[in-house]
Structure formats: structure tokens, C-alpha cells
Amino acid sequence: MELRVLNYFLATAQEQNMTRAAEKLLVSQPALSRQIADLEDELGVKLFIRQPRKLILTPAGRYLQEQAREILTLADKTKQNLQFTSVISGDLTIGAGESYGMQRVMSVVSDIIKDYPLVNIDLFSGSYATTEAKLNNGTIDFAVIMGDLPLTNYEVLQLPEKDQWGVLMPASDPLANKAEVRAGDLVNRQLLISTQAKMRNRFQEWFGNYYKQINIIGNYNLVYNASLMAENNSAIVMTYDRLTNTNGRNLVFRPLAPAQYEPINVIWKHETALSPVAQLFLNRLKASIQDSEN
Missing domain, CATH: 1.10.10.10 (Winged helix-like DNA-binding domain superfamily/Winged helix DNA-binding domain)
Structure with a gap:
């Protein structure tokens, strides 16, 4: 062909x-x-x-x-990536889900754009399965993966940040008066969870003996759309902290207890010759992590 x-x-x-x-x-x-x-x-x-x-x-x-x-x-x-001389140019492609850790990634990307105006950034938002498929077929350079997933087939760089699970709900909800939400608080409530969490049975162990009494009415890929249901008092949403801006909205976030966290990893293919701009991104991301640890 x-x-x-x-x-x-x-x-x-x-x-x-x-x-x-x-x-x-x-x-x-x-x-x-x-x-x-x-x-x-x-x-x-x-x-x-x-x-x-x-x-x-x-x-x-x-x-x-x-x-x-x-x-x-x-x-x-x-x-595009082959058409460079001494000046770094070409496409940098990153796939990711919604995560607080993307702030670090985007900070590195923003600095690269300022320093190398010929670099083009292509950001793809999607589920782990879709992002992994794009990484495997070579249409993205890096994937940002949230959760404790098997990543032995990839090179992995773990970010210092972690995503914390909690519940997004209307400010008028009785649970809003609590500092944290426990499994028993969610019995017989209409609950939305992320598609990836549902596929992994992420909360089955956390729900414990209450599992059969939990009413999960649906799942979501993008939390903003789910937050609209919470705002309309149609459901409460299990999501990561710091993804939804609750300022000026009838929404509050409360963390789960016991606390539930997800690691955030940047992955790329084993033994892949990275383009100059992809290697630059990786070097700067590693430097950013090292700086934050010192």
C-alpha cells in the first residue's frame, strides 16, 4: 500500500x-x-x-x-522529526488521562515551546487502553499513565506527584459536612466512577463488606461532564483531587478514608530511538523531578 x-x-x-x-x-x-x-x-x-x-x-x-x-x-x-538541522524541531506527541501530575508535564512542555519555537506539540487525551495502543503503534512518543498497572513492557519514569481519590458532590449534600468519606457513607447513593477504575475493579477491596450495597449508576471518561451531573444533584462522582475547579460552583470534594492514591508514570517504548525533541522532553522532565527532590 x-x-x-x-x-x-x-x-x-x-x-x-x-x-x-x-x-x-x-x-x-x-x-x-x-x-x-x-x-x-x-x-x-x-x-x-x-x-x-x-x-x-x-x-x-x-x-x-x-x-x-x-x-x-x-x-x-x-x-517532520527527520527534517531538523542543528535546531530542534518536529512533533512531540503525548497521550494522557486527566491527572494533577500533568501540571509538571505541561510545565516542561511550555518551557520547550518557549526555547524552541519550531517544536509542535500534539496532546491526546484518552483512556489507558487507547493511549497504550497509540504508544505501541508509534503515533505518540509518551503516555502518562495513572494507576498501579503492569508496565514491564515499557520504559517508566515515575513522577513525584500522586493522584488522590475522593468524592465530588453538591455543597448541599450531607456528606459535604464530613472531612472525609468512608465506604459506608456511599451505601445506596447514586455513584459515578471512571471507566478505567470500573474496568480494574479499583474500589472493590476499598468498599469491603459494603460492595453489594454500592449503587454505581454509570462511568465516565472526562470528569468535567460527570461533574455536571453532580452539580445537578443527579449523582456523586468518585474522582481525583484537583481535577475539578469547584470555585464558583455548587460543588465540594472530600477525600476517601482510608486514603486512596494512584501513582503517575510517564512511559515510552523499550529500545526506541527517540527523536531529538522527544529526548529533550525526557531530559528536562528528569531534571524537573531531580530538582524537586533536592
């Missing part, structure tokens, strides 16, 4: 029409049609269901669309 042909395929998939795609790509419609047909022959699958005025992706076509985007992103990133 040529990168040029993958670009042709993505344009056709987006336009859902061969003529419009050809106009966008500045090629003739017959030439584009031949390229798509040749691609289908090469792969041995049909990529489109051809209707009179519309092209619809087949399941194989939808899969190729997702993979082609990743392939072309990686190709563009590689090209």
Missing part, C-alpha cells in the same frame, strides 16, 4: 462520492476509481458499497479507514 493511495482512499471515504473526492485531490475521476479498484484487488476485499450517488464503507473499509489514519499520522510525524 502506498501512502498516496491511502490518502486517496481516505478522501473518498470522507466525501462518500468519487467525483467530489477526485475534485478535492485534483485528479481525474477515472484515475481515482482505478486507484481504489487496484487497492481493493491488492487487499482482496471490497472497501465500498457502490450506490448510484453515494459510496458506503464496508466493515473492511471502516477498518482500513482507522488504520490508514494512524499510518499517515505516523508517516507525517516521522517526516
Whole structure:
């Protein structure tokens, strides 16, 4: 598969029409049609269901669309990172979930941007599974991972910060009068937890004997959206401290007891030749950690 042909395929998939795609790509419609047909022959699958005025992706076509985007992103990133001289430039790509530890990471990134204006930053927010997949296929340089997860397949740099779990709730909630929240306080309450915590059964041990009495009504990926439910008195939210600005909002945060913390790790692939800008980021992040420990 040529990168040029993958670009042709993505344009056709987006336009859902061969003529419009050809106009966008500045090629003739017959030439584009031949390229798509040749691609289908090469792969041995049909990529489109051809209707009179519309092209619809087949399941194989939808899969190729997702993979082609990743392939072309990686190709563009590689090209950018190779086009440097004595001046550091190129893309620095970081994937992460929501975490207080990102303040340190973003401080390092901000300093790099100031010192090297030709550096481009690409930040991806997502779950551990999605971020790990992007790290493995090479479309991001680093992933910032929260939680006690198996990371033996990666190089790991642990940040000094830790994320503390607690409960976000309306200021009028009776639990707001407590300094900390225990498992028994959550019995028969409508509770939202993060998707990753749910997948890991993160709180089953902490809930203890109350586990079967805990009413988890849903899960979330982005805590801001979950906080709106708390603000509307529809649920209380188990989340990390310092992620939601409660100033001016009818919300309060109370930590769990016994306290529950998550480590924060920056990871990258084993034995990977980092680009100059990625190596610069790593060096500065290590220096930042060392400075804070001295």
C-alpha cells in the first residue's frame, strides 16, 4: 500500500462520492476509481458499497479507514522529526488521562515551546487502553499513565506527584459536612466512577463488606461532564483531587478514608530511538523531578 493511495482512499471515504473526492485531490475521476479498484484487488476485499450517488464503507473499509489514519499520522510525524538541522524541531506527541501530575508535564512542555519555537506539540487525551495502543503503534512518543498497572513492557519514569481519590458532590449534600468519606457513607447513593477504575475493579477491596450495597449508576471518561451531573444533584462522582475547579460552583470534594492514591508514570517504548525533541522532553522532565527532590 502506498501512502498516496491511502490518502486517496481516505478522501473518498470522507466525501462518500468519487467525483467530489477526485475534485478535492485534483485528479481525474477515472484515475481515482482505478486507484481504489487496484487497492481493493491488492487487499482482496471490497472497501465500498457502490450506490448510484453515494459510496458506503464496508466493515473492511471502516477498518482500513482507522488504520490508514494512524499510518499517515505516523508517516507525517516521522517526516517532520527527520527534517531538523542543528535546531530542534518536529512533533512531540503525548497521550494522557486527566491527572494533577500533568501540571509538571505541561510545565516542561511550555518551557520547550518557549526555547524552541519550531517544536509542535500534539496532546491526546484518552483512556489507558487507547493511549497504550497509540504508544505501541508509534503515533505518540509518551503516555502518562495513572494507576498501579503492569508496565514491564515499557520504559517508566515515575513522577513525584500522586493522584488522590475522593468524592465530588453538591455543597448541599450531607456528606459535604464530613472531612472525609468512608465506604459506608456511599451505601445506596447514586455513584459515578471512571471507566478505567470500573474496568480494574479499583474500589472493590476499598468498599469491603459494603460492595453489594454500592449503587454505581454509570462511568465516565472526562470528569468535567460527570461533574455536571453532580452539580445537578443527579449523582456523586468518585474522582481525583484537583481535577475539578469547584470555585464558583455548587460543588465540594472530600477525600476517601482510608486514603486512596494512584501513582503517575510517564512511559515510552523499550529500545526506541527517540527523536531529538522527544529526548529533550525526557531530559528536562528528569531534571524537573531531580530538582524537586533536592
